[in-house]
Amino acid sequence: MKLSRRTVLKSIAATGAAATSPGVFAPAIAQAKPCRLGILAPRTGIAASPGISGLRATEWAVERFNAGGGIAGRKIELVIEEETSPKDTIERFQKLVQQDKVDCVLGIISTGVALALGPVVEESRALTIFWDGTTQDGVEEKLPNARYLFKSTDNECEAVMSSLLAIKHWKGQFKRIAGINPDYSYGRNNMAAFIALLKRFNIEHEVVTEQWPKVGTMELTSNVAALKAAKPDLIFSSLLFADLPVFMKQAAAAELTKGIKLVFPAAGFQHTLMKKDFTPEGMLFGHNTLYFDNPNATPMAKEFVAWYADKQKDYPNWEADRAYFALASYKAAVEAAAKAKGSAWPSNDDVIDAMVGLSVESLGGKGSWRKDHIADQTFVQGFSTHNNKYDFVTLDPARIETMYSADLQKPAGANFWEWLKTAQFKI
Amino acid sequence: MSAFGNILLGGIFHAAVLFLVAAGLQLVFGVQKIVNLACGSFYALGAYFGITFVTLALKAGMPQWTLLPLLLVAGAVMAVVGPPIERILRTVYDRDESFQLLLTFAMVLMFQDIIRFLWGANPTSLDNVQLVYGKIVAGDFIVPVYNLLVIAAAIGAAALIGLFLQRTNYGRLLRATAENRTMAEALGVNVRGIYAAVFTLGTLLGTVGGALVVPTAAASLDMAVEVVIEAFAVVVIGGLGSMAGALAGSLLVGLIRAGSLVFYPEFEILAIYLIVIGVLLLKPSGLFGKPAA
Numbered sequence: 001m002k003l004s005r006r007t008v009l010k011s012i013a014a015t016g017a018a019a020t021s022p023g024v025f026a027p028a029i030a031q032a033k034p035c036r037l038g039i040l041a042p043r044t045g046i047a048a049s050p051g052i053s054g055l056r057a058t059e060w061a062v063e064r065f066n067a068g069g070g071i072a073g074r075k076i077e078l079v080i081e082e083e084t085s086p087k088d089t090i091e092r093f094q095k096l097v098q099q100d101k102v103d104c105v106l107g108i109i110s111t112g113v114a115l116a117l118g119p120v121v122e123e124s125r126a127l128t129i130f131w132d133g134t135t136q137d138g139v140e141e142k143l144p145n146a147r148y149l150f151k152s153t154d155n156e157c158e159a160v161m162s163s164l165l166a167i168k169h170w171k172g173q174f175k176r177i178a179g180i181n182p183d184y185s186y187g188r189n190n191m192a193a194f195i196a197l198l199k200r201f202n203i204e205h206e207v208v209t210e211q212w213p214k215v216g217t218m219e220l221t222s223n224v225a226a227l228k229a230a231k232p233d234l235i236f237s238s239l240l241f242a243d244l245p246v247f248m249k250q251a252a253a254a255e256l257t258k259g260i261k262l263v264f265p266a267a268g269f270q271h272t273l274m275k276k277d278f279t280p281e282g283m284l285f286g287h288n289t290l291y292f293d294n295p296n297a298t299p300m301a302k303e304f305v306a307w308y309a310d311k312q313k314d315y316p317n318w319e320a321d322r323a324y325f326a327l328a329s330y331k332a333a334v335e336a337a338a339k340a341k342g343s344a345w346p347s348n349d350d351v352i353d354a355m356v357g358l359s360v361e362s363l364g365g366k367g368s369w370r371k372d373h374i375a376d377q378t379f380v381q382g383f384s385t386h387n388n389k390y391d392f393v394t395l396d397p398a399r400i401e402t403m404y405s406a407d408l409q410k411p412a413g414a415n416f417w418e419w420l421k422t423a424q425f426k427i
Numbered sequence: 428m429s430a431f432g433n434i435l436l437g438g439i440f441h442a443a444v445l446f447l448v449a450a451g452l453q454l455v456f457g458v459q460k461i462v463n464l465a466c467g468s469f470y471a472l473g474a475y476f477g478i479t480f481v482t483l484a485l486k487a488g489m490p491q492w493t494l495l496p497l498l499l500v501a502g503a504v505m506a507v508v509g510p511p512i513e514r515i516l517r518t519v520y521d522r523d524e525s526f527q528l529l530l531t532f533a534m535v536l537m538f539q540d541i542i543r544f545l546w547g548a549n550p551t552s553l554d555n556v557q558l559v560y561g562k563i564v565a566g567d568f569i570v571p572v573y574n575l576l577v578i579a580a581a582i583g584a585a586a587l588i589g590l591f592l593q594r595t596n597y598g599r600l601l602r603a604t605a606e607n608r609t610m611a612e613a614l615g616v617n618v619r620g621i622y623a624a625v626f627t628l629g630t631l632l633g634t635v636g637g638a639l640v641v642p643t644a645a646a647s648l649d650m651a652v653e654v655v656i657e658a659f660a661v662v663v664i665g666g667l668g669s670m671a672g673a674l675a676g677s678l679l680v681g682l683i684r685a686g687s688l689v690f691y692p693e694f695e696i697l698a699i700y701l702i703v704i705g706v707l708l709l710k711p712s713g714l715f716g717k718p719a720a
Contacts, residue, residue, distance in 0.1 A: 044548035045648065211692050216653075218550070218644040219444070221574070222685040225437035228567070229430035229689055242550030246645045253557050253571045253643075254433065255564075277555040 034077035035070060035334075037062075037327070038096030040107035041131070042083045046216055046241050047109050050269065051083065053316050054107070054131050054323035057363070060307055061327045071331045072338040072345065083108055086116035093117060097126040104351075106326045108133035109319065111155060111186075118143045118151075127348050129330060131322040134374075138185045139416035141372075148348070150329070150355060150373045152322060154409040156416065158286045159190035159238060161379050161403050162265035163197040165284055166234070168427045171201075174261050176208045178232035180223060180247065182239060183212035189416075190238040190265065196420045208232050217243055224250045233260055240266035245273040252278035265381070269317050271393075276386045279393045283384045290321035290364035291380040293394050296402075301363045315390075318364065325362035325377065329369065332360050365402070372412035376405045429568035434685050440574045440643075442681025443581035447636030448654050449661040449673040450588060451629035457668035458605040458625045461516060462524065464531040466633045467655035468538035472508060473637025474646035475546045477501040478553050480638075491559045494642065495576055502635030509630030513623050520622075535655070539648055552645035577639045584632065585674055592670070601625060605668075663703050666716020675714055 039058060042051035062076045070076050079100045081092040089108075096102045105121075105128040108114050114133025121128045122143070129150040135143040139156060143149065179194075181187030191210060198205045209230035211223045220243065227235065235256075239247055244267060251257045257280050267274060268287030291297075292305045292315040304324075308316045333354040337346030346354070359368040365378030380402050382395035407426055410419040452466045480501035481494060489497065512534065519526045560572035592598040604611040604621050612618045637646075661680050665672025680699055687698040712718045 044543060046550075048548040209689075209692065211688060212695075214696075216550075216647060216649050218647055218650060219441060219640065221440050221643060222434070222437040222681075222688050225430075225433040225685060226688040226692065228433055228569075231430075242552075242645050242647055246552065246643075249552075249555055249557060250643060252555075253562065253569075255569050273552075275555060 033074070035072075035074040036077050036079055036100060036102040037330075038093075038100060038102035038105040038107075039078055039080045040083045040089060040093060040096070040105060041080070041323075042109060044082070045084070047083075049242075050109055050132070050317060050319035054109070054319040055080065056308065056312060057304070057316065057320035057323040058106070058327060060304060061324050065327075065331060072335050072343070074345070083110065083113055086113045089113045090117055090120050093120060093126075093128075094124070097124050103127070104129065104330050106323070106330065107131055111136065114151070115142060118146065118149055121149045122146060124148070125348070127330075127351060129326040131326055132319060139189055139410075141413075144372065144413065146373050147352065150326075150369060151375065153289075153375050153377050153405045154416075155186050156189055156193050157379055157405050157408040158265035158288050158381070159193045160197065160408045160420075161381055161401075162236075162263050162284055162286055163194045164403075164425055164427045165381060165401055166194075166236075166261070166263045167197065167201050167203060169284075170234070170261055171203060174233035175205055176231060176233045177205050178209045178211075178227050178230050178235050179207070180211040180213065180220075180227060180235065180237045180239060182215045182241070182243070184215060187212065187238050191236060193416075193420065194236045194263070196417060200421060213239075213243065215241060215243070218246050220247050220250050223247070224254045224256055227251075228254055228256050234263060235260060236263045238264070238266045240269040242270070242273075244270045245275070245278075248274060249278045252280075257283075269319075271317060272315055272390075274384075274392050276391060276393055279384060281384055281386050281393070281396075283393075284381065285384045285393065285395060286379075286381040287395070288318035288321075288364075289325075289362070289367075289377045289379060290316060290318040291382075291395060291400070292316055293388070294364075294380060294400065295397050296400075297363075298361060298365075300361070304363055316363075321362055321364040321377075325360060325364075325367045325375070328360045328362060329355060329358060329367070333358055366404070370412060374409070374412070376409075379403050379405060379408060429566045432568045433570070434689055435682070436570050436574065436578075438682040438685030439578055439678070440681070441684060442677040443578045444636050444640045445654070445657055445661055445680060446581050446673055446677035447584060447632045447639070449658045449665070449677055450584070450670060451632035451636075452658050452662055453665075453668055453670055453673045454588070454632070455626055455629040456662075457670075458601060459516075459520070459622055461520070461527050462531070463516075463626075463629065464528065464655055465512065465534040465538065466629065466658065467651035467653075468535050469505070469508065469630045469633030470637035470654050471542060471646065471648075471651040472505050472538065473502045473634030473639075474641045474644075474650060475542055475551070475637075476505045476634070477638030477641045478551055478646055479546075480504070481553055481556070481641075491556065494556055494559050495573070495580075495639075498638040498641070499580070499635060502638035503631060505634040505638070506627055506631035508634075509627035510623055512630070513626035516626070517619075517622075535651055539651065542648060546646070548648060550645045550647035553642050557642040571643075573642055577643075580635075580639060584635070585670070588670060597624075657699075660699050660703050662713070664706050664713060666713025668717075669713065669715040672713050672715035 066075050083089050108130045109132045111134050118135040132152045134151050179191045181191045262283035265286035267285045333351045337350035337354040355369050367377040382400040384393040385396040388394045410416045448470050455463045477498050481497050484497050562571045661676035665676030683698050687694045
């Protein structure tokens with residue numbers, strides 16, 4: 001950077017101001033330029049809805065952080081790229097790192113993309129924080145010693161929580177169980193986790209049918225008929241895309257949902273589409289790491305939801321929390337590392353070291369980072385109710401359950417299925 | 428018994444929608460000898476436009492019972508895309524089949540972007556209107572009347588197409604053109620007009636199919652490709668170019684899918700393609716198709 005009399009004077013003035021304002025970061029010479037953050041998120045396709053939710057939360061956070069001085073004195077500037085196929089997303093990631101020279105990359109929802117991108121992140125030595133992507137093939141960690149990459153909580157957290165809640169509240173009230181889950185590792189592992197936990201807690205059960213519609217299947221009449229024919233007492237489903245409200249509509253029309261227990265750990269992904277007309281009360285309904293109408297939410301979360309409702313005419317799902325958590329974690333780590341270095345902008349290594357063990361208040365509650373660079377976050381589930389001002393179901397305020405993912409995901413290096421057999425669950 | 432009824436009707440409902448799309452595909456191939464991959468796009472356009480049209484009409488005060496007629500009108504209106512597409516296809520009528528496939532596949536991709544531009548990338552659906560006509564309940568046997576109306580509409584469409592092709596002068600001209608285009612042209616048949624009419628009718632079947640399915644499902648960008656894949660299974664089973672084949676193939680695919688979901692859900696897709704392979708091995712022209720000369 002070329003130094004001029006003006007920039008030097010500006011820096012001296014800024015340093016002086018910082019010295020008299022504790023807690024406010026001084027813009028050092030290198031900090032005059034904005035902090036560029038690369039975002040990789042889907043804005044089209046089946047994951048567009050969560051992608052857009054995450055992008056809106058990012059924009060809200062950037063506005064808020066910039067109003068407070070940015071990150072360690074540098075204003076945030078976003079460079080947004082699309083998350084699509086693994087190959088194309090890797091190319092865009094490289095463009096962000098090499099051409100746009102971003103300070104950090106955030107985003108990624110699909111674990112399929114995340115698995116392919118993980119090794120590229122490590123090779124590029126570019127600090128990257130995934131919103132919702134893991135580097136697990138199924139439940140097996142493929143990048144256990146990541147240095148530059150920080151990953152989301154395990155995908156099975158919500159299924160483990162729902163299973164524990166179903167056992168806690170409905171033990172002895174069901175025997176015949178059925179499943180309708182998306183036909184990829186997420187759906188398969190969630191259903192398997194539910195069955196494994198039933199076995200673990202000695203719950204007598206019989207799997208009467210397991211339906212595996214392809215992701216995005218929109219005509220589920222025959223699946224509903226098959227479920228009805230199996231006469232289940234309980235249906236477990238981790239449908240979470242646009243096929244979920246379609247299924248609920250068809251299930252309600254066929255009276256499949258009448259009088260049986262419903263366990264839907266990921267229903268919160270489509271919460272505003274789960275209309276009262278066809279979504280029953282009393283179903284176990286997962287909102288993952290953000291429940292927009294949580295009576296126990298922090299003032300910041302309430303402010304965010306109000307902003308979202310006002311500006312977007314919508315209510316956020318958990319991807320908004322994941323995006324906020326990633327950005328707030330980066331900001332907190334940079335500022336902690338900068339403080340340790342006497343306000344100089346820290347290196348990537350300093351930021352990475354500061355991230356480990358860091359705890360941040362996110363929109364959905366507390367979140368923190370484990371030594372193996374996997375997030376721990378607060379999960380919210382509960383029982384659906386029609387008693388609200390919306391045209392869709394929310395959670396019965398008296399029956400909201402909150403769990404921290406430290407109790408829901410396997411520890412570093414553990415085998416998921418073995419961990420399910422031995423973990424000490426708090427139910 | 429009631430469970431069997433639910434499964435049977437689920438399969439027939441799926442078959443009804445599939446028949447409309449496959450019938451359009453068959454009609455166009457039968458007369459114009461074009462394998463029209465874009466039939467899936469017409470299905471998607473019908474679905475998206477059906478949602479918009481019904482939403483606006485209901486907001487404008489139309490009573491809810493008009494749902495089915497509104498969807499039929501929406502499908503019919505959307506068939507206006509047929510003639511301009513047919514005009515583009517004229518450039519490949521005399522070219523190799525691979526050109527025709529490439530062009531119609533390009534149209535699938537183009538329509539996907541057009542839909543994204545007009546309706547956005549997120550799947551969209553109608554409010555819960557499927558039960559506007561009520562449902563029939565007999566013990567455990569429960570079926571929305573709307574599903575029965577869609578099945579009836581597909582049967583009606585099959586009957587009308589049959590009557591049109593067999594009993595009307597235009598239908599005879601159409602069949603003559605399908606048999607021998609050069610001879611028909613030499614005898615004074617307006618082949619260009621027939622091609623435009625047939626393609627528009629094929630488009631109409633697809634758009635109406637898409638419009639009729641939306642109260643029970645949702646419209647999404649991927650629906651065009653998904654339905655084309657299934658429609659091709661129908662066509663291979665029934666025989667390329669045969670309307671009776673489209674009907675039989677749709678029923679087989681719908682019922683096999685419904686049955687496998689009950690008895691062995693893992694076989695949902697495999698079961699259909701095992702039948703396809705069986706037909707290709709035992710009767711390559713399909714159940715109702717004419718063997719290649």
